[in-house]
Amino acid sequence: MTAYKWQVRMSGTGGQGIISGAIMLAQAALNDGFNAVQSQVYGPESRGGSTKSEIIIDDEDIFYLKVVCPNVVLLMSPEAYKKYGQDVLPGGMVLLDSSIAKEALPADALIYALPMIEAARTQVGNELVANTLALGALIALSDMISIKSMEEAITERFAAKPKVLDVNLRAFRLGVEMGMAAK
Amino acid sequence: MSKVKLIQGNVACALGALAAGADFYAGYPITPSTEIAEFMASRLPKIGGHFIQMEDEIASMGAIIGASAVGHKAFTATSGPGFSLMQELLGYAVITELPLVVVDVMRAGPSTGLPTLPSQSDVQQARWGTHGDHAIIAISPASVTETYFETIRAFNLAEKYRTPVVLLIDEKIGHLRERFDVPDDFVPKIINRKTVVDKKAQYVPYENTADLVPPFVPLGQGVHWHITGLTHDEKGFYSSNPQVVDKSIRRLSAKIEDNKKDICKLETVFTEDADILLVAYGSVSRTAQEALNQLRAEGIKVGLVRLITLWPFADEEIAKLLAGKKAVMVPEMNLGQIFKEVDRVARGVKVFAQSRVDGDLITPAEIVAKVKEVL
Structure with a gap:
């Protein structure tokens, strides 16, 4: 059984910034001194459809590139919830947007439902930053990596666009608060 | 300390090409290789290089062949369907001995197949996709x-042996992002194609030199020479003289097959005491390493031969590694394209194929189970 420290699966709908969020998470893990690999699965269509990205984080070399059974799962759409929410390891964590029903998730997982999409829309003013908000909540709930490294990774990704950076950092910090409160 | 960079495989390929001195790219975008074209389109114009988006892959090969003939380090990137279209001109580059690099980020075929999913099913196409007796480096x-x-090594080998080189990246590696372990101040060793010693002497473009690789003078720099896809003599003109043809065709293969020590590259993990060997390449070799770690932890003596150069095939070296083993397993994302090569050189050692062609990776658990079944 593969026993990498963090086997993270992030999933949602094409256009939600799932892969972008996954790249930032992997960069943040490297900033913290871990090894990390990030890959994704997507279909031939360019928009819509479900998107899945996987990130493996460990102290040692990472050989096999796919998550065998995730211990951290993010679900941002009903379709992702149906396809990718079921094989979480016992004791693993599932974070889902509270717009999604949660009856069918494994009973032995820690399940957190937070209104991430709504908070991005109403409190940050842009639904498109629900992905960075979700990163904040994920990190606060899991302690996978440091908040500092995550902020560095977000800053690096949007360095050329100060306004976009600002809204993403606000979303991330709100996500951290929401995660802390739910813990 | 420089910051740890997270980079995608396709971008690393583009960065490697730039580091090797590539200054010309012509291509037609195709999943899962497009990031290479995008990166070259953004970089080449800024450094005085050339990027052309062509109308198709046939034209792309034509453009890089022309660029190479006038002395550029040229390359293209594609995937299975585009690689199929490139085959005829790949043979043209072989017989005209023009250095270039073709990157094939492999997806599953035949035809348009599974555009976004990984595969290793172009391995034999790289070897024999173009017609006629020839050798290739992949x-x-x-x-x-x-x-x-x-x-970088692909460009260097292309230049050194005046030949096209194929870089076979599987989709999983092309789209993978992980730590990029190259220092910011890294300066690669660069090989440029050999030119003539005596610039005043008459240039013989396909001279039968002792090292089997004729010197090169770029077209358009004062020396006129003839290039043709027809079988040619040392001066580059058509010949059907049996002796000339025989010598020329044998030299084309020999310049690569006789230099396997320089071209072939593989890595071994715990092969010496192993009862059973895994032979793998590309992303599957990482799965094999993972399976090996799990099996060794259980006390099962497994070794790994990781092929980096696929063509020319390292017959003798692999035969030596296989000798005396109980069994050999070749996991790959195709129906046994390298398995058949391993089996050919195994000299009585039992070789098993482990194939997966459904667009998903072979898992460590599958390899572990198969090893236990075989033992």
Whole structure:
């Protein structure tokens, strides 16, 4: 059984910034001194459809590139919830947007439902930053990596666009608060 | 300390090409290789190089062949369907002895197949896709960092042996993001094609030199020479003289097959005491390493031969590694394209194929189970 420290699966709908969020998470893990690999699965269509990205984080070399059974799962759409929410390891964590029903998730997982999409829309003013908000909540709930490294990774990704950076950092910090409160 | 970079395999390939001195790219975008074209389109114009988006892959090959003939380090990137279209002109580059690099980020075929999913099913196409007796060099990296270094090596080998080189990256590695272990101040060793010693002497473009690789003078720099896809003599003109043809065709293969020690590259993990060997390449070799770690932890003596150069095939070296083993397993994302090569050189050692062609990766658990079944 593969026993990498963090086997993270992030999933949602094409256009939600799932892969972008996954790249930032992997960069943040490297900033913290871990090894990390990030890959994704997507279909031939360019928009819509479900998107899945996987990130493996460990102290040692990472050989096999796919998550065998995730211990951290993010679900941002009903379709992702149906396809990718079921094989979480016992004791693993599932974070889902509270717009999604949660009856069918494994009973032995820690399940957190937070209104991430709504908070991005109403409190940050842009639904498109629900992905960075979700990163904040994920990190606060899991302690996978440091908040500092995550902020560095977000800053690096949007360095050329100060306004976009600002809204993403606000979303991330709100996500951290929401995660802390739910813990 | 420089910041740890997270880079995608395709981008590492583009960075490697730039580091190797590539200054000309012509291509037609295709999943899962497009990031290479995008990166070259953004970089080449800024450094005085040339980027052309062509109308198709046939024209792309034509453009890089022309660029190479006038002295550029040229390359293209594609995937299975585009690689099929490139085959005839790949043979043209072989017989005209023009250095270039073709990157094939492999997806599942035949035809348009599974555009976004990984595969290793172009391995034999790289070897025999173009018609006629010839040798080819093909390399398959297994990590983002290795993609960078092997792209540089691909350009160097193309220049050194005046030949096209195929870089076979599987989709999983092309789209993988991981740590990029190349220092900011890294300066690669660059090989440029050999030119004539005596510039005043008459240039013989296909001279039968002792090292089997004729010197090169770029077209358009004062020396006129003839280039043709027809079988030619040392001066480059058509010949059907049996002796000339025989010598020329044998030299084309020999310049690569006789230099396997320089071209072939593989890595071994715990092969010496192993009862059973895994032979793998590309992303599957990482799965094999994972399976090996699990099996060794259980006390099962497994070794790994990781092929980096696929063509020319390292017959003798692999035969030596296989000798005396109980069994050999070749996991790959195709129906046994390298398995058949391994089996050919195994000299009585039992070789098993482990194939997966459904667009998904072979898992460590599958390899572990198969090893236990075989033992």
